[in-house]
Amino acid sequence: MGMHHGGGQAGSALCPQPRQTVQAPDEFYNLVNPLGNTADNIEKGRLLFSLDVQPTCVMCHGAQGDGTGGFGADMSPKPRNFTCAETMSPIPDGQLFWVIRNGSPDTGMPPFQDLRDEQIWQLILYIRSLGGQ
Template sequence: MLTFPSASIKAFHKGIYYPRAPEALLDILQDMDNPFSPTRKNIEEGSKVYFGKGLCVKCHGVNGKGLEVSGHPPRNFTDPKWQDVRTDGEMMWVLKNGSPGTSMPIRVGRGISEEEAWKVILFIRTFAGI
């Protein structure tokens, strides 16, 4: 077969609440605290990364709801249930590894630093409940 059917790509993950990081790492990632606290300054720095060099806005949109891209849809950051089930450590794993089987790219080390990634996660939290 020449092309990988997109239905299978979508089926790769059971649903948006299902963890993206490998199961073997989940305990560690879920225990991991964001080393930066959600101060106004840190959130503002995170927002600059989101709208700027992180390129996040190109897929996740100005309001965090996600734009239409081909294949697997970007996460809707305003979904309170998703915000609740996903930890900062798990998001960091995705920013370092991408989300395999989707267009979510590796970001840490490809334009943004680990510190900037932690701060962009603080910014993503501000979309909760919008």
């Protein structure tokens, strides 16, 4: 696939991506996205991801969501590559929900406590639309 490994160059997306993220508590982990997988919800998620939420997800996860945003370049672990199915598809919706709301402990992924549930689910539909489902 021509993926680059190591080197830490900006613009190199890892797939599969090493993942040691803390698992969400059961009451989150088992949640299922209640929203329909519609073009409208995905577009709302895209706007939240790229524009409306501060700091933007794009800063770290990149404009394509492949984990290569400039602000995340020196982070360890690296921002998640949402385009990587091998890493993303085993992760349940409820896990993604918990990390977006509460952050990922001891990593660069910050909590977004002000987002409404509906907005987080829209973000998740957008993230899943990037090819990593």
